Amino acid sequence: MSFLYEVLEPLPTADAALARARALCSEFGEWTGDPFDPQLGPVVTADQFHYARQHFTYGDFRRADGARIPEDGLHEFWTTIFRGRALRGGDPWRVEVELVPELAEIWPLLVEWGLTLELPYYRSPLYATDADQYCTESDLDTMVRAAGPLGFEVEWDVALRGLPYTKLCGVQLCLNSEWTSQSADPAPGRHAVYLSVGTKNRDVQDAWLASTGLTLGPALLGW
Known part of the structure; x- marks a missing residue:
């Protein structure tokens, strides 16, 4: 199981959080997969x-x-x-x-x-993918706009530059939600992005995380 680390930066809007997640993929990734497993969270307000x-x-x-x-x-x-x-x-x-x-x-x-x-979001015309599937970045833009104030999460598989193993490395985006332990929980008005450092990089992950220059939260049980 991977650990996720929140990137502790102000993310006042869903668009700002989405842009930051993509920037992390670009800045730290040797390669980045398509967005994977987008999900709407439960209605809590x-x-x-x-x-x-x-x-x-x-x-x-x-x-x-x-x-x-x-x-x-x-x-x-x-x-x-x-x-x-x-x-x-x-x-x-x-x-x-x-x-x-x-x-x-x-x-x-x-x-x-x-x-x-x-909500039965996979049956909504607002949703552009089937369950547990990849989508395009364009589709993701559409889904984030459609989600509005609802909770939303998506992840990218990313080969993080400088880490020897790529399994379960990537970036996690949570909108109107936050990662707690192995899942995202509702948190209306809160947006967050996380780095996932994989399952086989324990010997080097602390040094790698320090080298990013990012201010990071504590380790959370991840994917």
Whole structure:
């Protein structure tokens, strides 16, 4: 497993973060692959929900920790869903709903309940690639614009100049999200870029990171 290191620089906008990620690929890479595995994050605020309704008709409520949705203690949640006639289906781990306006009422309680709303983004015309696939830089520009305030992440495989091994080396971009441990978590308004130093460079990675001249955050479990 690789380690990721955040590049600690002000990144006030998604465009600025995307440009910085590409600049890192260019500055430190012998070669760079196409953007890989772009993903939208879950909806965690009412503002994100209102934006999502412009582009999506339905989504799935799930537990943020991946557990089953509890049968008790969600009276207001179910009342709002049934009042809006939003229920489409589901199972013990998810509740599929139409994105009706009434659902905006359950924020910020949704966070207290440990629930998030996931979108079927691979079925959206805003999305330019299938799951777990590479895309073009032009497609990535389109997806970042379409994501707006929603969480978004993508990675590039990069052969980092000066490191002996290339496996799992690259650059990670997180928009309205942040890398925590092996995944990106929602963080509305926060944008970040990370260097991944691979799995076989432990003996030289500290010296290499120091040589970049970048101010970096602590090591995070990565890809």
